[in-house]
Amino acid sequence: MLIRPAPHIRESEITDQRLYLNRRSFMALGAGLGAAALLPRRALAAPLDYTKGVVTVDEPQTPFEAASTYNNYYEFGTDKEDPARVAPGRLKVAPWNVAVSGECAKPGTVALEDLIKPHRLEERITRLRCVEAWSMVIPWVGVPLAEVLKRFEPTSKAKYVEFTTLADRDQMPGLRSSILDWPYTEGLRMDEAMHPLTLLAVGMYGRELPAQNGAPLRLVVPWKYGFKSIKSIVRIRFSETQPATAWNKYAPREYGFYSNVNPAVDHPRWSQAKERRIGEFRRRDTLPFNGYAEQVAGLYAGMDLKANY
Ligand SMILES: Nc1nc2c(c(=O)[nH]1)N[C@H]1C(S)=C(S)[C@@H](COP(=O)(O)O)O[C@H]1N2
Ligand SMILES: [Mo]
Numbered sequence: 209m210l211i212r213p214a215p216h217i218r219e220s221e222i223t224d225q226r227l228y229l230n231r232r233s234f235m236a237l238g239a240g241l242g243a244a245a246l247l248p249r250r251a252l253a254a255p256l257d258y259t260k261g262v263v264t265v266d267e268p269q270t271p272f273e274a275a276s277t278y279n280n281y282y283e284f285g286t287d288k289e290d291p292a293r294v295a296p297g298r299l300k301v302a303p304w305n306v307a308v309s310g311e312c313a314k315p316g317t318v319a320l321e322d323l324i325k326p327h328r329l330e331e332r333i334t335r336l337r338c339v340e341a342w343s344m345v346i347p348w349v350g351v352p353l354a355e356v357l358k359r360f361e362p363t364s365k366a367k368y369v370e371f372t373t374l375a376d377r378d379q380m381p382g383l384r385s386s387i388l389d390w391p392y393t394e395g396l397r398m399d400e401a402m403h404p405l406t407l408l409a410v411g412m413y414g415r416e417l418p419a420q421n422g423a424p425l426r427l428v429v430p431w432k433y434g435f436k437s438i439k440s441i442v443r444i445r446f447s448e449t450q451p452a453t454a455w456n457k458y459a460p461r462e463y464g465f466y467s468n469v470n471p472a473v474d475h476p477r478w479s480q481a482k483e484r485r486i487g488e489f490r491r492r493d494t495l496p497f498n499g500y501a502e503q504v505a506g507l508y509a510g511m512d513l514k515a516n517y
Pocket of ligand 1: 275278279280283287305336337338339373392420421422435436437438
């Protein structure tokens with residue numbers, strides 16, 4: 209079976225939030241084979257059953273081989289090839305528990321299966337735009353984060369959500385370097401976390417996530433720079449105050465809490481106006497909010513997006 213390019217979808221089909229939600233509930237069930245037939249044997253993870261969800265990108269998918277060998281996952285090294293070389297076999301992805309705490313009525317530690325099982329998995333093809341000015345188009349498989357968070361019953365004091373990656377020196381040789389303040393953490397404002405585009409991913413290309421892409425559970429926030437999409441999550445905490453984030457602590461002037469893809473605001477050391485799609489040579493214009501402005505710009509109405517970078 210061939211990897212098909214994302215089916216064509218008209219702008220009008222993705223802009224209306226209600227239409228978007230309605231489409232989601234009427235999607236036909238599809239089997240999760242897709243790209244798997246083309247994968248090298250060592251890369252084959254378990255296939256997933258999922259619903260064909262909304263395609264939000266009318267562009268060809270990045271080949272699996274590229275998306276699973278060109279990675280940022282500093283716990284496994286700082287070179288792009290390090291995570292694929294080091295993480296598989298070392299990162300133990302089962303059993304996996306997620307501790308949920310903070311401002312919610314029903315905190316607790318939940319096994320990954322129990323966290324995901326009550327929900328229907330769906331595929332979302334979205335761009336991933338790294339702050340380093342490259343991008344990919346990836347078919348993720350996951351559950352809207354909002355559905356997962358609701359069951360913990362966040363209280364009215366829950367204004368933000370903090371996420372934490374596993375930090376285990378035995379499994380993650382990158383932790384020997386103190387380049388980041390481990391564990392890696394990220395955060396979203398509550399309305400960003402509850403937005404229907406925000407996905408808790410357990411797979412890509414129809415299969416479970418490879419270790420290097422953040423197995424067994426990662427965030428996908430399509431309108432934000434890639435570093436917001438935190439990998440291998442072990443902890444979710446609801447909080448009243450804005451959580452600290454790993455890259456913001458590393459270089460506060462370069463990486464802000466909001467991290468919205470914004471071609472009009474340069475990174476202090478390079479431009480954000482263009483990007484290179486992995487596998488291509490030409491450079492494309494970067495779109496505001498990574499192309500998802502219609503869906504998410506309203507979240508930031510009245511905010512100065514140069515000050516809140
Ligand atoms: N725990 C953790 N999560 C992480 C990172 C990391 O170093 N550690 N890198 C981030 C960055 S900078 C990017 S661009 C994306 C890359 O995701 P990918 O390797 O699946 O393409 O993961 C993000 N999530
Ligand atoms: Mo990134």
